[in-house]
Amino acid sequence: MTLTQIRQKSLLGLKELGRGEIESILNRAAHWESHPEKVNPVLTGKFVANMFFENSTRTRFSFEVAEKRLGAEVLNFSAAVSSVQKGESIYDTVRTLESMGIDAGVIRLKPNGILAELAEKVNVPLINAGDGNNEHPTQALLDLYTMRKQFGDLKGLKVAIIGDILHSRVARSNLWALTKFGAQVVFCAPPNMQAPELGAPIVSIDEALKADVIMMLRVQLERHESGMIKSAEEYRQQFGLTVERAARIAPHAIIMHPAPVNRNVEIDDELVEHPQSRIFPQMQNGVPVRMAVIERSLQ
CATH class of the missing domain: 3.40.50.1370 (Aspartate/ornithine carbamoyltransferase)
Incomplete structure (x- = not known):
């Protein structure tokens, strides 16, 4: 060759x-x-x-x-x-x-x-x-595959990716792949974890919850030590998918996560296998x- x-x-x-x-x-x-x-x-x-x-x-x-x-x-x-x-x-x-x-x-x-x-x-x-x-191309491919199975078509889907965008290869691969199919990608992140150079709109957690796909990113808990996050509990309160927040997502929306999951940090324990969760089907x-x-x- x-x-x-x-x-x-x-x-x-x-x-x-x-x-x-x-x-x-x-x-x-x-x-x-x-x-x-x-x-x-x-x-x-x-x-x-x-x-x-x-x-x-x-x-x-x-x-x-x-x-x-x-x-x-x-x-x-x-x-x-x-x-x-x-x-x-x-x-x-x-x-x-x-x-x-x-x-x-x-x-x-x-x-x-x-x-x-x-x-x-x-x-x-x-x-x-x-x-x-x-x-992380194969992660994004399996994410697209999961969304396509759920919705039939990726065009017009609104996908919110929530978490540490700055360090996330999953967010980048998903952004580049999804936009080729006509999906809209928005990011939601703490100010010190944003990546405005990627060009996707940065929205509040309340706005992100209106999406068709709520994709939570894993929190690197070791970033506590560098001061990027004050505490796991504070992150959960501001950016985590809590039971209260999950009650507000649309009935047709799905919850995704590249795993491994920090339960009760970026997503509450009881939501990992919620009927709208696709975390294990993704795997x-x-x-x-x-x-x-x-x-x-x-x-």
Whole structure:
């Protein structure tokens, strides 16, 4: 494969991906969801490395289930127990796995900008499983898939994303993908967690509750220490989806969250499995969506 073909099979982000390409991934995910048998060995003989330089149990397991359901051989790499801890660069680690014969790499890392550099230097497709505060494309794809299943069409939907927009790769990927489909995205965040440069309107919590989709972002509780949030309880009172606030959302509206959830901080405990919540269905939808993305990279 040429480098251009490899880049076309990679999934680095949704900002540059066309609407038609996103739609084809969602349609293929629907195909896989309609085939409930555990294993469809279309990728027998293919080797996929999950390279997680930043921990994320849910995302890694979701990718691993997707890969194994497609019949691929899976290698799991965790930076916490790797030579990266001993000073080896991320680039050297990825090149090492490439030289051993992997066919694709799923990669998650903290630093911004490294993924794009890696994609220029390695000769296998890379799938972004979250890079810095830049993008998290498969999370946004499963979010769109969940909304499409609920509403049929994304055009005209109003989606409110509430929380730490400034540091959120989920907010960015969702904004860029949803606007391609004619949805309206609004943000709601404390003043020190806003990102006005992204261009989406910033609204109050009361206004955000009028949306068709109420998407709560996870609060990084460690930001207490840096003073970005005074306390978890104060955040809940000002920006959390409390039972009282949830009573005011429209009957057709749905509640979403990328997980893991801080119960009783960004969302009250009893709302996680509320009839209007789609938090666990989102996780379920992640497997067929990631099956579609992996298949796209390896065929």
